[in-house]
Amino acid sequence: MDTTESKNIVRSLYLSFFSTLAVIVLVTLLYLASQYSQKWIVHTNETTTQIHNVSETLLKAESMLRGYLISKDPEYRIDYKVQIAKLRGEIDQLKIKTLENPSQQENLRKFEALVNERVLGMDNNMENYVLRTPEENRKRTGRVETLRLIDAIDNMRDIMLIEENALLLERKSTYDTIYVLSLIALSIALLLMLFNVYAVRKRLIPLFTKLAENNDALIELVHSRDQEIALKEAQMEMNEDLIHQMEDKNKQLNQFAYIASHDLQEPLRTVDNFIALFEEDYGEKLDGEAGTYFDFIKGATARMKSLITGLLNYSRLGRSGTRSKIDLNKLLDDINKDLGTRIEESGTVITKDTLPTVSGYPVELRQLFVNLITNAIKFTPPERSPKIHISVSDSRLYYTFKVSDNGLGIKKEHLDKIFNMFTRLHSAKEYEGTGIGLAFCQKIVELHKGKISVASTVGEGSTFTFTLKK
Structure with missing residues (x-):
């Protein structure tokens, strides 16, 4: 595989990896955005429900007030107090729900002020109401002002509901947009992954083919190497045998040289001794030429001794210790x-x-x-x-x-x-x-x-x- 092909494969792998990573990041961001948008849709629905709860609780309190005013039954008075306490709690919950919306908080302050005014009027009726003629009762309770206050409360409630509905539509639109974008991103991701798989597969199949061929060649090479190693091991064993044989031969040769040189000294000593005896007994009878011959014999014998001694010493090398x-x-x-x-x-x-x-x-x-x-x-x-x-x-x-x-x-x-x-x-x-x-x-x-x-x-x-x- 040449360098250009290697670079192309690496480039394809990098492109596949980073493009897939980018799509994954995009889809993740879209998912998080959709979750965030859905959270606010739920929040808006909860705020709307809370506004209705405040209105319904106020109506229940008014019903309990009327029952008490008509019957003077203390149970109605207790139920009225319960509903008023519940009303306070629901208004507090509504304040929490509208913290992120300044305009709704302003509307809620107005709404709360109207509700408090209505509650104050109902408390006053609860404590000071005396049953008289219908005409006198209408004049004493300020029916016209009460109806106007109730209409104002209903109007402010409707204003808050309208704003929450507008927010709900806006947030649903955002969520729908994110949902569509997510579908598009997923489609693009799928197409991109299919393309990357195709591109990588197109480039890797020749590589895998070459790897398979190289693997087969490598297996053959390993087999040949194994054969060579086995052959070398056999040769090493033969060499070891030859070395042992040579060592044995050397020992035999050294022993032969030692024995031969040692045994050769004995006849030389005999010749030397007989020459010495011959000179002692017949030296005076020999002429000058005969003496020269004996000198040659003695010199040759001495040189032979030196050679044998050298051969003995040579065979002893390495045996000194x-x-x-x-x-x-x-x-x-x-x-x-x-x-x-x-x-x-x-x-x-x-x-x-x-x-x-x-x-x-x-x-x-x-x-x-x-x-x-x-x-x-x-x-x-x-x-x-x-x-x-x-x-x-x-x-x-x-x-x-x-x-x-x-x-x-x-x-x-x-x-x-x-x-x-x-x-x-x-x-x-x-x-x-x-x-x-x-x-x-x-x-x-x-x-x-x-x-x-x-x-x-x-x-x-x-x-x-x-x-x-x-």
């Missing part, structure tokens, strides 16, 4: 003391960086540095004082050491074979040795999970580089 922490600075100081006479006679100058403490085999690491230092001293021209520098650098997993000298140097074509067993680049007359020292160095470095190499310039010197795992 357990690994431990070794301070290489102290190790180099001890080596300098042990080689003190040779260093002093040759005028050798040895310098070094501050060396680390490493984990390794103490005897083997000592042999490593001794071999490299003695080789550097041995293969330096007599007219030149040997200069040896030991440096170190640090990485995450390894220490890298460099042992540099100013010796003879090594020809390029010999660099690849100098770590082989019994490799000599010079004759025994020029430089003594068995040719096994650098093979020792390589095996010691490999025991410590490292590698060793050499860089050299003929006539200028060599630099041996090796790593030790931390």
Whole structure:
């Protein structure tokens, strides 16, 4: 799926979400408005009912007054007082209902004043009425004024009812408008949601198709990876078996080298002993040429002993003990003391960086540095004082050491074979040795999970580089 298609899908989702949200908000607002409008319609109806209740209660009070005036029955008097108290309460309720309408409150004040005047007149009649002739009674009660007051009360009641009816019509009209708008909004919302569903579906179906295809491809990839993992596990098991076999072979070879070299020393000792006896018994009888031959035999025997001893020591590498922490600075100081006479006679100058403490085999690491230092001293021209520098650098997993000298140097074509067993680049007359020292160095470095190499310039010197795992 390209970037443009992704943006289009995201844009459609955003549009659908926000348009739906806007419609929901609009419908919610319309619903709240309709509830608010309906509340005021109910309020107006309650106010109208309350106005009628005041008027009806006043009429009941007048009926109770007339019954009392006619019969002088105290029950009518009590009922009259009850209706007047009720009238007061209903007028108070009406005041509460008209709090939001100043004009109605003004009408209510006038209405209340007229009602109070009427009640005052009825109370006066209740307390002071004496039964006389009809003509005298009409004159005493002020019938004309009473009728005028009642008409005024009725007129004010009608004015209040007319205003409440007008408010009711207005609020019903508002409610109807909100209702129509709500229906329109719901219709628009429904259409918009259908459109959004269509638009999103149109864009998502190709995406889901691609996802299904990618899922199938991913399942195949996982299956192939599982097969690769199973194959690698099988290969690892084979490698482990091969490693075990190689370890067994190495043990057998080392054991063979040890036994062979040990057993080879016995006939050499026999030859050496018989040569010594032969010289002792017949030395005076031999001429000069025969003595030379015996010297060659003794020299060859001595070299053979050295080679066998080197082979024995090589097979014993790594068997000196357990690994431990070794301070290489102290190790180099001890080596300098042990080689003190040779260093002093040759005028050798040895310098070094501050060396680390490493984990390794103490005897083997000592042999490593001794071999490299003695080789550097041995293969330096007599007219030149040997200069040896030991440096170190640090990485995450390894220490890298460099042992540099100013010796003879090594020809390029010999660099690849100098770590082989019994490799000599010079004759025994020029430089003594068995040719096994650098093979020792390589095996010691490999025991410590490292590698060793050499860089050299003929006539200028060599630099041996090796790593030790931390």
